[in-house]
């Protein structure tokens with residue numbers, strides 16, 4: 001269910017709840033009024049005939065007869081009296097009360113919907129959604145052997161795209177689709193304390209400037225205080241485009257994972273001294 005649908009359901013349920021509450025209050029008032037009117041009559045059972053006439057059943061006094069015979073007498077229809085000014089005033093008051101209640105409900109509904117729409121994150125692109133990183137073949141050329149395996153950064157999705165040609169001997173590689181595509185989308189956020197991690201073209205490691213954690217080209221842990229390798233996002237190829245789902249972060253492989261011997265060790269000096 002999309003966030004917009006959830007917001008609509010919440011608002012609709014709130015309005016229905018309020019309407020049910022108001023209806024309940026009105027019905028109870030109506031019943032109380034009817035009960036009071038009924039109490040004013042002489043507690044005689046009454047019924048309304050099909051013609052609209054009121055029929056009253058009265059029991060004969062026991063002394064007059066030994067049987068429980070019931071006589072039914074017809075009461076002539078009364079002419080309706082015009083409403084008095086006081087009764088008219090009450091009707092007007094009721095009308096105003098209901099109109100006020102309805103407008104209040106409408107206001108609440110609009111206010112609730114606009115508040116929810118303001119507070120709800122609008123995931124229509126950018127980080128947290130599926131991002132089209134570009135033409136798949138072009139990306140492979142940019143980050144592959146022909147270009148020296150230098151990864152490229154995607155600022156919209158906050159990930160590094162790096163080439164991968166390892167064994168995939170860790171569950172995360174199957175989860176992210178790196179074995180099929182030879183591409184990884186590595187989350188730039190250091191898994192130690194969250195700094196942005198740049199790539200060092202000299203060592204071919206990702207080196208965190210904050211506390212010196214180091215990760216291999218494919219994001220596996222190499223050194224420093226980080227508890228594991230860099231987290232990553234699933235990648236797929238759709239219609240020739242590389243799609244990165246930044247809404248599904250996959251936890252990086254644990255320390256000790258080493259699935260690509262080619263980049264198991266730094267190829268040059270560090271950018272961030274140990």
Ligand code: FES
Nearest residue numbers: 190192193208211
């Ligand atoms: S935040 Fe990266 S090493 Fe501490």
